[in-house]
Amino acid sequence: MLVDAILIFFLVFALLLLITAVVNMISGAPSVPSNRRTIARMLKEAKLKKGQTIYDLGCGDGRLLIRAEKEFGTIGIGYENAPITIMLGLINKLIHRSKIQFRFSNFFKANLSDAQTIFLYLGPEAQQKLSPKIKKECKKGTTIICNTFHLPGFKETKKIPKDKKARTNTIYIYKI
Numbered sequence: 633m634l635v636d637a638i639l640i641f642f643l644v645f646a647l648l649l650l651i652t653a654v655v656n657m658i659s660g661a662p663s664v665p666s667n668r669r670t671i672a673r674m675l676k677e678a679k680l681k682k683g684q685t686i687y688d689l690g691c692g693d694g695r696l697l698i699r700a701e702k703e704f705g706t707i708g709i710g711y712e713n714a715p716i717t718i719m720l721g722l723i724n725k726l727i728h729r730s731k732i733q734f735r736f737s738n739f740f741k742a743n744l745s746d747a748q749t750i751f752l753y754l755g756p757e758a759q760q761k762l763s764p765k766i767k768k769e770c771k772k773g774t775t776i777i778c779n780t781f782h783l784p785g786f787k788e789t790k791k792i793p794k795d796k797k798a799r800t801n802t803i804y805i806y807k808i
């Protein structure tokens with residue numbers, strides 16, 4: 633009986649891992665999270681204010697949104713479509729007693745009209761596809777901050793080059 637239960641648990645886990653890998657492959661976004669130092673730099677550059685609504689499209693385990701909430705008092709909304717990743721995110725949220733909202737959904741279905749700042753760490757293909765949606769839905773004044781990949785169709789207001797010593801990736805900042 634116990635052996636059956638353990639077997640079922642591992643089968644379900646393996647299936648979720650497989651779904652996560654397939655989802656990542658199809659979406660054209662890497663599944664690696666932003667490193668701590670790049671997150672710190674992105675949050676600093678975002679000039680966040682208490683109570684601001686921020687989005688992380690493809691939020692992974694929510695680490696960026698949780699850190700922004702703890703350090704700047706922002707309201708974080710994260711879209712994530714990989715099942716295992718969002719499960720890790722919910723555990724992360726619990727551990728940090730965070731109020732960020734996880735939306736287990738494709739970010740192409742998100743309504744971005746209330747976003748004041750949007751963080752992106754996706755592949756070039758996904759950012760290319762997202763660009764017209766951002767153009768259409770985001771209000772004037774919205775800040776977009778991208779880790780590593782630029783946002784096609786927009787001219788950055790600032791580009792921070794990769795810094796090997798500081799271990800930060802290239803960061804692109806856009807103001808709508």
Ligand SMILES: C[S@@+](CC[C@H](N)C(=O)[O-])C[C@H]1O[C@@H](n2cnc3c(N)ncnc32)[C@H](O)[C@@H]1O
Nearest residue numbers: 659661662665666690691692712713714738739
């Ligand atoms: C490179 S990770 C970035 C995670 C997080 N934003 C960070 O900076 O640490 C990209 C994430 O986007 C998610 N993702 C890719 N396409 C997506 C889509 N269409 N809708 C929701 N999530 C998506 C992936 O599952 C992955 O967790």
